[in-house]
Amino acid sequence: MTQAKYLHIRPARADDSAALIAILYSTFQSTWRPAITPAAAGAYARENRPADYVGRCGLEFRVAERAGEVIGLVHWRNDFIHALHVHSAHARTGAGAALMDLAEAEIAHAGFPSARLETDTFNTASQAFYAGRGYVEAGRYPDAEWDSGLTTLLLEKRLG
Template identity: 40%
Template sequence: MRTARGQLWHLPQLAVILWGFTRATPWLPQVRSHWDDLRALAKVIRWGWVRVIRKQGRLAGFVVRDGDILHALYVHPLRQGQGFGRALLAEAKAEAGVLRLWVLEANAAARAFYARQGFVEAARSMGLGNDEGLPDILMVWRGKGESA
């Protein structure tokens, strides 16, 4: 598995991966249009925050990270459970002593995934800081030697 910096030409495949989750999750309200999603993805690509991972020339997943803040991690629905999310997180962990992310409380699968990767719950919110307005949880991973 190889990771690389996200490029603007990855945008269509990134959108397919993102929408594979957001458009197929019944409890997740659709608060952004496809165009809004594309604009947001293009912006974080230009900022250099996106890393992608491939399998057989096709994108299998991506992560959006700014320093110690993990904004998004998505794996194509047909590629889940094959280690792509772990590989993207491993790269982020190798580059940062601490990682922080907000995960929606209703997203039990993501919460369990992050817990298996060493993240612990640090705080809860009623969702005032996320686009969907849903309760969320701050999860934190601390590398060796990093204190609270």
């Protein structure tokens, strides 16, 4: 039996905020921090972007919980998946796939023919994950979020 079978996915609650912020900081440190400029990393910390994001949108998240611990999150609106994050200590345990399964099913159920999301060209691990799920490149453009000379990929997957 895989660890994914022990997952519980549920809507986020207000008391999940600290865990959600910790997940966002964890994935920042392991994924984006090595690829962005020191100035961009400083702005991320100074602006406390994880707390801001959770404060604005956290109750829209679905979370993955294992043994009572919130270990991952997914956030989408309409056909666009804004965030998929799994705490680095729980990476590659099936939580990301389970969260994406839910998001894609809900997007399809809402009547959208495809799901869209963004990743950066440096993030080859996420590109491989999404390609394995059937996502294909639909565009590329300068990354405006990090002001670090990165390139964003728009990925799309036909649903149903």
